[in-house]
Amino acid sequence: MRVTEFYIHTLREAPSDAQIPSDRLLRRAGFIRPVAAGVFNYLPLGYIVLRRIEQIVREEMNAAGAVELFMPVMQPRELWERSGRWDTFEPQPLRFKDRTGREFCMGPTHEEVITTLVADDITSYKQLPVTLYQIQTKFRDEIRPRGGLIRVKEFTMKDAYSFDLDRAGLDLSYDKMYEAYVRIFDRCGLQVEVVLAEAGSMGGFDTREFMLICENGEDTVFKCDACEYASNADCASSRPPQPLPAGDAAGPPELVDTPGAKTIEAVTRMLDTTADRLVKTLLCRAGDRFVAALVRGDRELNEGKLAAYLQTEDLRMANDEEVERLTRAQVGYAGPIGLPEAVTIVADHEIAAMQDCVVGANKTDAHIVGANVGVDFRPDDYADLRYVVAGDPCSECEDGRLQGYRAIELAHIFKLGTKYSEALGALVQDESGRQRAMVMGCYGVGVSRMMAAIVEQSHDDKGIIWPRAVAPFEVVILLLDPDDADLAIGAARLHDQLEARGCRVLLDDRQERAGVKFNDAELIGYPLRVVLGKRTKDSGQIELQRRRDGEQFNVPTDAAADDIMGILQEL
RNA sequence: CGGGGCGUGGCGCAGUUUGGCUAGCGCGUCGGCUUUGGGAGCCGAAGGUCGCCGGUUCAAGUCCGGCCGCCCCGACCA
Numbered sequence: 001m002r003v004t005e006f007y008i009h010t011l012r013e014a015p016s017d018a019q020i021p022s023d024r025l026l027r028r029a030g031f032i033r034p035v036a037a038g039v040f041n042y043l044p045l046g047y048i049v050l051r052r053i054e055q056i057v058r059e060e061m062n063a064a065g066a067v068e069l070f071m072p073v074m075q076p077r078e079l080w081e082r083s084g085r086w087d088t089f090e091p092q093p094l095r096f097k098d099r100t101g102r103e104f105c106m107g108p109t110h111e112e113v114i115t116t117l118v119a120d121d122i123t124s125y126k127q128l129p130v131t132l133y134q135i136q137t138k139f140r141d142e143i144r145p146r147g148g149l150i151r152v153k154e155f156t157m158k159d160a161y162s163f164d165l166d167r168a169g170l171d172l173s174y175d176k177m178y179e180a181y182v183r184i185f186d187r188c189g190l191q192v193e194v195v196l197a198e199a200g201s202m203g204g205f206d207t208r209e210f211m212l213i214c215e216n217g218e219d220t221v222f223k224c225d226a227c228e229y230a231s232n233a234d235c236a237s238s239r240p241p242q243p244l245p246a247g248d249a250a251g252p253p254e255l256v257d258t259p260g261a262k263t264i265e266a267v268t269r270m271l272d273t274t275a276d277r278l279v280k281t282l283l284c285r286a287g288d289r290f291v292a293a294l295v296r297g298d299r300e301l302n303e304g305k306l307a308a309y310l311q312t313e314d315l316r317m318a319n320d321e322e323v324e325r326l327t328r329a330q331v332g333y334a335g336p337i338g339l340p341e342a343v344t345i346v347a348d349h350e351i352a353a354m355q356d357c358v359v360g361a362n363k364t365d366a367h368i369v370g371a372n373v374g375v376d377f378r379p380d381d382y383a384d385l386r387y388v389v390a391g392d393p394c395s396e397c398e399d400g401r402l403q404g405y406r407a408i409e410l411a412h413i414f415k416l417g418t419k420y421s422e423a424l425g426a427l428v429q430d431e432s433g434r435q436r437a438m439v440m441g442c443y444g445v446g447v448s449r450m451m452a453a454i455v456e457q458s459h460d461d462k463g464i465i466w467p468r469a470v471a472p473f474e475v476v477i478l479l480l481d482p483d484d485a486d487l488a489i490g491a492a493r494l495h496d497q498l499e500a501r502g503c504r505v506l507l508d509d510r511q512e513r514a515g516v517k518f519n520d521a522e523l524i525g526y527p528l529r530v531v532l533g534k535r536t537k538d539s540g541q542i543e544l545q546r547r548r549d550g551e552q553f554n555v556p557t558d559a560a561a562d563d564i565m566g567i568l569q570e571l
Numbered sequence: 572c573g574g575g576g577c578g579u580g581g582c583g584c585a586g587u588u589u590g591g592c593u594a595g596c597g598c599g600u601c602g603g604c605u606u607u608g609g610g611a612g613c614c615g616a617a618g619g620u621c622g623c624c625g626g627u628u629c630a631a632g633u634c635c636g637g638c639c640g641c642c643c644c645g646a647c648c649a
Contacts, residue, residue: 012598012610013583017642028582037641090647109649143572143647157649209649218648412649446649480608515609522609533608543608 001473002495003508007044010520020216022455023148025464029523031451031472038145038153045524046451048472050156053450054135056187056469057158064180066131066160071113073137077103079112083423094141106139111420111442114161118438119426125165128428128438129173133160135447147216149452150408156448162441163421165430170415170439174206177443181210181411184445189467190453192410195221196231198304204414204442212453217408222388226400234304237384238392238402240349251356253337253376259365262332264297267367271358274298279351279359279371281334283318283326283343286310290318290326292339294347294379296354299386309346309383327362335360336377337368347379348386408453409446416440464525465547468571473506475564476526478517480533482509490557491532494542497561503568522547527571530564546571 009030018024026032031046042050058068080086080093086105093105107113114132122130138157145152162173178194185192190212197209209232211221220233231237261267264275278297283290284306291310295301307315320331326343327334336345336359351373359371371377394400418437420426427435451470458465468474475498479491491507498505506526508517514533521529531543542560544553544567555563 009581011582016583017577019643034641138649140648144643144645146643151648155649159649409649444649449649478608483607513607513609513611515611518609520610531608535608 001506003506003510006506008520008524009043010523018148020147020150020456021459022150022216022452025455025459025523026148026452029464029525032149038142038151040149040152040154042448045472049451049466049470050448052470052472053188053447054156054158057135057184057445057447060180060184060187061133061158061160063183064131064176066133066177066180068134069132070134070136071107071110071117073107073139074104075107075110075113077105079116079424080105083112083115083420085112091141091143094139107136108138108140109444110134110136110159111161111416111440112424115420115424115426115440118161118163119421119424122163122426122438123428125428125430125436129162129164129169131160131162131173131177131441133158133443147218147452149448150216151218152448155446158445158447160443162443163426163438164440165428165436166439170417170441174413174415174441174443177413177441178208181413181443181445185210185410187469188450188454189469190410190450190457193221193223193230193407195223195407196235197412198232198234199414204416204419206415208413209409210411210413211407211409212457213405214408214453214456215406216456217406219407219409220404221407222390222392222402222404224394224397224400225403227394227397229394229396229400229402233387233404234302236388236402237395238388239395240384241353243349243352244355251370253368253371255361255363256367256369257365258333258367261365261367262330267358268297271367271369273358277354277357279336279354279357281336281360283323283334284315285318285322286312286315290322290340290343292334292336292343292345293385294336294345294351295386296348296350297358299348299350299389301385302387305383305385306346309385327360329360329362329364333360333362333364333366335362335368335371336379337371338362344381345377345379346385347373347382349382349384350386351379352382408449408456410450410453411443411445413443414441416442459525462519463523466525466527468527468568471504471525471527473504473526474568474571475503475505475528475530476521476524477505477507477530477532478514478521479507479509480514480517480531482511484534484537487532487537490536494530494532494560494564498564501561501565503565528564528568530560 011028014024014028018027030043033041035041093108095105097103135158139154142153164170164173192210192212195209195211197207199207222233222236223230258270261270264278268275275298276296280295280297282293282301293301293306323331355372356370358367358369361368388402390404392402394402421437421440426438430436455464477491477495481487495505495507527547529545536542540557541554542557
């Protein structure tokens with residue numbers, strides 16, 4: 001390929017609204033251009049990279065025994081009614097009606113479609129296991145797109161779905177996908193961390209996320225500094241402290257006036273104490289009952305953990321009116337002492353290690369000091385209810401500490417169980433002739449997000465540094481003097497020889513000054529640069545430079561093609 | 572949706588405070604000459620409803636109101 005016959009449009013300066021390196025560089029180098037917030041063009045360079053990533057994914061999926069298919073973007077409402085997700089999926093799918101008034105959504109995911117498909121085709125356990133996948137554009141009406149390709153409304157995703165007769169089969173299918181993912185990221189040069197994760201709106205268990213640690217990521221992961229433990233912040237847990245023995249109370253609790261002190265900060269200031277001596281009482285509504293969640297004053301309640309403990313999906317914070325009814329006080333003074341019997345009290349493990357603490361009095365403008373667990377109030381149960389913070393002790397080893405990192409989520413794998421197969425009637429007969437719901441797994445890779453992640457991980461102040469496997473071209477030949485017939489012929493010959501050897505090579509034959517070509521080559525980030533200029537003629541040597549580290553090589557002109565192929569093999 | 576910032580040729584910006592005459596600058600683009608191993612020089616040229624609508628005024632890029640778009644921070648996810 002020649003630059004003059006291709007489509008390369010770099011920008012001298014980065015667009016001013018591009019903030020993070022991947023967005024800045026991908027746009028400046030002419031890989032992507034925004035069309036609307038969270039909606040992008042992939043220009044020819046960007047599209048090559050996207051397809052190369054897709055191809056790696058495809059090869060590894062096939063190698064793992066998955067079979068590719070292609071499903072529609074538009075999905076009828078009825079399908080989503082059957083799974084119960086039409087009104088609950090977040091963010092709400094983009095919806096529209098066709099000319100007859102039939103409602104559809106733009107598929108944000110494909111459990112409904114694939115489960116229905118497989119339900120029709122597969123009726124016997126003998127036809128299992130099956131794993132199907134597609135690489136397709138997904139639509140999510142994100143509340144806020146951001147960070148270039150990191151979070152967008154329209155993106156390329158590989159989604160795979162496994163169907164097994166039982167849990168043991170699912171475990172095998174899941175492990176195969178896990179291994180395939182490890183290979184995918186390895187081939188793309190991405191150093192990912194596999195972390196424990198929550199299932200979110202997909203529903204499921206044993207979920208793992210493949211994360212790239214990166215300051216521009218939107219997720220937070222916690223890793224133990226001593227063992228292998230790594231988890232998304234949403235579900236990270238720390239080792240609970242030793243509970244204090246009961247009966248160590250310093251004295252009886254005392255009601256104190258705290259006029260206007262409705263927040264942890266106000267209470268600590270007014271009582272001249274610290275937040276870790278306060279018990280925060282958060283009233284929640286779970287289904288039709290109320291729960292009081294207790295966490296230390298300086299901690300954040302993790303609603304996901306509480307919902308998991310309560311085994312409900314229907315959990316929310318109580319509203320002001322409910323709080324006032326339960327506490328018979330204004331919002332801001334809830335406490336565990338004297339709540340109605342019907343309110344279940346669940347305390348975070350840390351509460352058991354506190355003594356003489358401050359709690360809300362369930363009375364407007366008042367708190368209770370010197371309150372003690374087991375004496376003045378008794379939680380119905382203890383559980384892990386809080387978000388961990390950096391420095392917390394690891395839950396999995398003796399003396400490790402958790403450290404927090406920002407990360408980009410690149411892939412997510414779940415065990416779904418029978419949630420969708422039951423709802424959508426994906427049943428098979430087992431050996432005994434009984435109907436059983438197929439056991440499903442679901443496995444997603446953010447293909448277009450990977451492109452941004454690679455750039456985030458691999459760039460310098462001059463531009464992108466593509467790993468060879470996904471680079472738009474492996475080699476760029478800079479013909480510095482296109483008007484010199486000898487050089488032009490030599491460059492064309494070298495280009496053709498490399499192409500004949502299967503090399504993805506680009507010849508920069510533009511009428512541009514050397515500096516423009518050098519700078520564009522570094523910005524675009526080809527792994528290997530070949531320069532043909534006056535010096536080539538004088539020395540009989542062709543100059544090569546490796547993008548990653550700037551390492552230079554000189555090879556004799558006549559054997560250049562083979563030498564270049566050799567150097568490429570080592571990249 | 573809440574909070575903050577920003578909308579002026581393809582890209583980056585000035586001008587808006589204090590309204591005033593043909594709306595400027597750099598890059599890029601087109602033509603010409605020179606130059607030619609790290610984003611060239613000179614000459615000439617094209618390209619803009621100043622985000623949109625309405626209002627104030629003799630006069631609006633500039634003041635007022637409404638709307639739209641984009642970016643960043645918070646609740647979601649590949």
